[in-house]
Amino acid sequence: MREFRFVLGRRALIVFLALLVATGALLGVPATTRTLAESPPPGSQETAAASADPVAADEPLLGPSGYSPLLQAGGGFVWTLVPTTSQSPSAPTARCNHAMATTPSGVLLFGGWDGSGFLNDTWLFNPITSTWGLLDTGSASPTNRGNHAMAATPSGVLLFGGQGDGGIFLNDTWLFNTATNTWGLLDTGSASPTDRCNHAMATTPSGALLFGGQDDGGIFLNDTWLFNTATNTWGLLDTGSASPSRRHSHAMAATPSGVLLFGGHGVGHGVGYLNDTWLFNTATNTWGKLELTLTITAPSARYLHAMATTPSGVLLFGGQDGSGIFNDTWLFNTGTNSWGLLDTGSASPSGRFSHAMAATLSGVLLFGGDYDTYKLNDTWLYGPPPSIVVTSPTGNERWTIGTNRDITWTSTGLNSTTLTILLARNGVDFTETITKGLSSAINIYTWTVTGPGTINAKIRVQQDATEGTSPDYFTITSALFPYIGGTTTLTTSDPWLEISGGTDTGTLWVTPLDPQYTSDPDLSQFIQETGKRSALFFDIGQEGLSGTLTIVLHFTPQVGEETFVLYLWNGTGWVSVPGTLNLANHTFTFTIDAALLLGTPFALGGDPVAMPGMNPWGLALLSLSLLGMGGWWFLRRRGVA
Numbered sequence: 001m002r003e004f005r006f007v008l009g010r011r012a013l014i015v016f017l018a019l020l021v022a023t024g025a026l027l028g029v030p031a032t033t034r035t036l037a038e039s040p041p042p043g044s045q046e047t048a049a050a051s052a053d054p055v056a057a058d059e060p061l062l063g064p065s066g067y068s069p070l071l072q073a074g075g076g077f078v079w080t081l082v083p084t085t086s087q088s089p090s091a092p093t094a095r096c097n098h099a100m101a102t103t104p105s106g107v108l109l110f111g112g113w114d115g116s117g118f119l120n121d122t123w124l125f126n127p128i129t130s131t132w133g134l135l136d137t138g139s140a141s142p143t144n145r146g147n148h149a150m151a152a153t154p155s156g157v158l159l160f161g162g163q164g165d166g167g168i169f170l171n172d173t174w175l176f177n178t179a180t181n182t183w184g185l186l187d188t189g190s191a192s193p194t195d196r197c198n199h200a201m202a203t204t205p206s207g208a209l210l211f212g213g214q215d216d217g218g219i220f221l222n223d224t225w226l227f228n229t230a231t232n233t234w235g236l237l238d239t240g241s242a243s244p245s246r247r248h249s250h251a252m253a254a255t256p257s258g259v260l261l262f263g264g265h266g267v268g269h270g271v272g273y274l275n276d277t278w279l280f281n282t283a284t285n286t287w288g289k290l291e292l293t294l295t296i297t298a299p300s301a302r303y304l305h306a307m308a309t310t311p312s313g314v315l316l317f318g319g320q321d322g323s324g325i326f327n328d329t330w331l332f333n334t335g336t337n338s339w340g341l342l343d344t345g346s347a348s349p350s351g352r353f354s355h356a357m358a359a360t361l362s363g364v365l366l367f368g369g370d371y372d373t374y375k376l377n378d379t380w381l382y383g384p385p386p387s388i389v390v391t392s393p394t395g396n397e398r399w400t401i402g403t404n405r406d407i408t409w410t411s412t413g414l415n416s417t418t419l420t421i422l423l424a425r426n427g428v429d430f431t432e433t434i435t436k437g438l439s440s441a442i443n444i445y446t447w448t449v450t451g452p453g454t455i456n457a458k459i460r461v462q463q464d465a466t467e468g469t470s471p472d473y474f475t476i477t478s479a480l481f482p483y484i485g486g487t488t489t490l491t492t493s494d495p496w497l498e499i500s501g502g503t504d505t506g507t508l509w510v511t512p513l514d515p516q517y518t519s520d521p522d523l524s525q526f527i528q529e530t531g532k533r534s535a536l537f538f539d540i541g542q543e544g545l546s547g548t549l550t551i552v553l554h555f556t557p558q559v560g561e562e563t564f565v566l567y568l569w570n571g572t573g574w575v576s577v578p579g580t581l582n583l584a585n586h587t588f589t590f591t592i593d594a595a596l597l598l599g600t601p602f603a604l605g606g607d608p609v610a611m612p613g614m615n616p617w618g619l620a621l622l623s624l625s626l627l628g629m630g631g632w633w634f635l636r637r638r639g640v641a
Contacts, residue, residue: 077363079329079348080386080413082130082379083440091132092123094377096354096370097146101157103178107358107365108157110176111145115375118144118165122176122183125367125379127360129441130414132379141183142174147197151208155229158208159183163197169216171195173227173234192234193225198248202259203309204282206230209259211280213248220246220267224280224287243287244278249303253314255334258282260314262332265303273301273321277332277339290337298339299330304353308364315364315382320353325371327351329382349380362412386413388461388468395472398509401451406444407434409461409468414440419463421445427456427473434459453477483508483545496554502594506544545594553588 092098098112098119107125111118120142122135142148148162148170157176164170171194173186193199199213199221210225222244224237244250250264259280266272275298277290292298299305305319305326314332318325327350329342349355355369355376363383369376392408399405407421419438422430434447440463459470483506497510542549579590 077342077344077383078385078413079344079366080381080383081347082381083414090134091377091379092121092367093119094375095119095146095368096375097163098356098368099148099150099159099162100356100358100365100367101150101152102358102360103152103157103176105178107360108150108176108178109356109367110142110150110159111148111162112368113146113375118146118163120144124181125360125365127362127365129443130362130381131441135181137176137181137183140185142172142185143170145170149199149201149210151201152203153207153227153229158201158227158229160193160201160210160227161196161199161213169195169197175232186232188227188232188234191236193223193236194221196221198265200250200252200261202252203254204259206282209252209280209282211244211252211261212246212250212264220248220265222246226285237285239280239285239287242289244276244289245274247274247303250274251305251307251316253307253309255279255309255314255332257334260307260332260334262299262307262314262316263302263305263319273303275299275301292339293337297341299328300326302326304370306355306357306366308357308359310359310364315357317349317357317366317382318352318355318369325351325353344382349378350376352376381413384412386463386466387411388414388463388466390459390461390468390470393457393459393470393474395470395474397474398477399449399457399474400477401449401453404446404448406446407459407461408444410443411440411461411463411466411468414463414466419461421447422460422462424458424460425452425454425456425476427458430458430460449476451476451478477509483542498552498554499549501548501550501591502542502545503547504545506542508542508545542594547594548591549594550589550591554586 092109092112093114095112095114098109100107100109102108103124105124106127109123109125111120113119122137122141124133124135125131126133142159143164145162145164148159150157150159152158153175155175156178159174159176161170161172171192173188173192175184175186176182177184193210194215196213196215199210201208201210203209204226207227207229210227212221212223214220224239224243226235226237227233228235244261245266247264247266250261252259252261254260257279259282261278261280263274263276266274277292277298278287279290280287299316299319300321302319302321305316307314307316309315310331312331313334316330316332318327320326327348329344329348331340331342332338333340349366350371352369352371355366357364357366359365360381363381366380366382368378388409388411390407390409392406393399418436419440419442420436421434421438423432423434424430425432435445438445453476455475456473457476458473461468483502499508499510579588581588
C-alpha cells in the first residue's frame with residue numbers, strides 16, 4: 001500500500017518548550033529514545049480464505065472424484081438448509097419417489113409423487129447460485145411417474161422405468177441431453193429390463209448399472225443390467241452365484257472400486273428389511289458381499305433411503321424400517337470398507353424416506369421425501385460449513401470516489417435469503433452499510449464509491465453469522481491525475497500540495513485522508529515518537545513516472561513551527577530524507593526519486609526528538625509550570641497581564 005503521511009504539531013509556545021527542556025535538565029533524567037527504525041512496518045494483513053477451483057461446466061462428472069471436489073476427507077461438514085431466493089422464487093413442489101442425478105451444470109430432478117398424482121416436471125439445481133430452475137424440455141418428455149431411477153452417463157442422464165398413472169409399471173429408457181436440455185426416448189432393441197419400480201441405478205465407467213426392483217406382479221427382482229452408452233443397449237449380466245438377494249427400495253452409488261449397494265426391502269410384504277452391503281466390481285461384472293472391517297456398527301436395516309457419491313466414500317441418509325423413520329447420516333469409507341455414523345450437529349434434515357440425493361460441486365444435495373402423512377420440498381446441502389469469500393476488492397486497489405466499482409464474492413451453503421455489505425474505512429470497524437437485503441443467490445454488487453478517502457478500507461459481506469472480509473486494505477482515493485513529467489505542476493486542494501518534476505508520462509494520485517478513518521496500527525506509535533498530537537494525512541503514489549519529483553506542502557500560518565523530516569520504510573527499518581521548512585512562505589519542500597513512490601509506504605513528520613524521561617517529581621514540577629502558564633495566559637486574555 002502506497003502511503004503518504006504529513007504530521008503537523010500544533011503551534012508550541014516557546015515558554016512551554018523551555019520549561020519542558022529545563023525540567024528534564026533539572027532532574028537529570030536521561031532521555032529514552034526509540035527511533036522509527038525500530039518500528040514494525042505499518043499495517044497488518046488478514047489471510048484470504050482458500051477456495052477450490054470449480055469444475056468446468058462442460059466437464060463430464062463421471063468418476064467419483066469429480067462429483068464433489070469440495071467434499072474432501074477430513075470432517076467438519078454440516079447439513080445446511082438451502083433457501084428459496086428471489087432468483088429462484090419456487091422450488092420443485094413437495095414430493096416423494098422422485099429421482100435425481102448429477103450433470104455438469106448441476107443436479108437434475110424428474111417426476112415423483114405429490115400425494116395426489118404422479119409428476120413429469122424437470123428441474124435443474126444450480127450449485128453456483130444455489131437455485132432451482134424449471135426446465136422447458138420441449139414436447140418430448142417421459143410420462144408422469146414415480147419410483148423410477150436415474151444415473152449420470154457419458155452421454156447424459158439416463159432414466160429407466162418407474163410407476164405411472166393408473167399404477168402402470170414402465171420399462172422405457174430415456175436420455176436427457178445436458179447440452180440441449182431435452183429428453184429423448186431411446187430405442188434399446190429387444191433386450192431390456194422388464195417393467196419395474198423401486199429399482200436402483202448407478203454410474204459406471206461405461207454407462208449405468210441397474211439392479212432389482214419390483215415388477216407389476218409384486219415379484220421382487222435381483223437381476224443386474226448394464227446400459228452401454230456407446231451402443232445405447234441394455235445387457236443382462238451373468239454375475240455368477242453371488243448376488244444380492246431379491247429386493248426393492250434399496251440404494252446404490254458409484255465408488256472408485258465399483259458400485260456400492262445397501263439395504264432395501266427383501267422378499268415378503270411388511271418384513272425382510274435389509275442392512276447388507278454389497279460391491280459390484282465393474283472390471284469382472286461380479287457382486288461381492290462386503291465383510292465390514294474397522295467398524296462397530298452399520299446403518300440399521302432400512303429401505304427407501306438415499307445414497308450419493310463423495311470423494312470420501314458414499315453418503316447415506318434416512319429411510320424407514322416399517323416402524324420408524326430415520327434422519328441419521330452415514331459415510332461408507334471405501335478405503336477401509338467400514339460405515340461410520342456422522343455427527344452433523346444440530347441442523348439436519350428431518351426424518352424422511354423416498355427422498356433423493358445427488359452430488360454437486362458444493363457437496364451432496366438432498367431434496368424432498370415423505371414423512372408418513374405429508375410430503376416435503378426442502379432442499380439441503382451436506383458439505384463444508386457456510387462460507388463467504390470476498391474476491392473484489394482483495395487489497396491494494398485504488399477505488400476513485402464517484403466511480404462505480406464491483407464488489408464480488410463467492411459463497412457456499414448460505415442458510416438465509418439476505419446479504420449485507422459493510423465498509424470499514426479504518427479496516428477494523430465495519431460501521432457503514434453499503435447495502436443490505438441482497439439475495440444470497442447473487443455474488444456481485446455495483447457500488448458508487450463515496451468519500452472520505454482512506455488508505456485502510458475493507459469490505460465485508462455477511463449473512464447471519466457467516467461473513468467474508470476483503471483480505472487486505474484498499475484505497476478510496478480522489479480523482480487520479482494524468483501527469484506529464486518535467487514541466488507539469490500538479491496542485492491539489494486544501495491542504496495544498498504542489499508537485500512538479502519527474503520524467504515520462506504516467507498517473508499520479510493524491511488523496512487527503514480524514515484522520516478518523518486512518519488507523520494504521522503504527523500510527524499512534526509514530527505520533528508518540530515524533531512528539532506530535534495532531535496530523536494531516538495523504539495517500540500519494542504514481543505509476544509510469546521516473547526521475548526526481550519536487551513536492552511542496554503549503555500550510556497555513558496556524559500550523560506548527562517544527563523541523564520536518566521525511567521517513568521512508570525500506571522493508572526493514574525507517575530511513576530519513578531531510579526537507580526544507582520556509583516559515584515565511586509557510587511551505588515545506590522535499591525532493592524524492594519517483595521510483596520510491598511505487599509501493600513504498602512513507603510518512604512525513606516532525607523530527608522525532610526524544611522526550612525527556614519523567615519521574616513523579618519531574619511530573620509535579622511540569623504540572624506547576626503548566627498551571628502557571630495557564631494562569632498567565634488567562635490574565636493576558638483578560639487584559640491584566
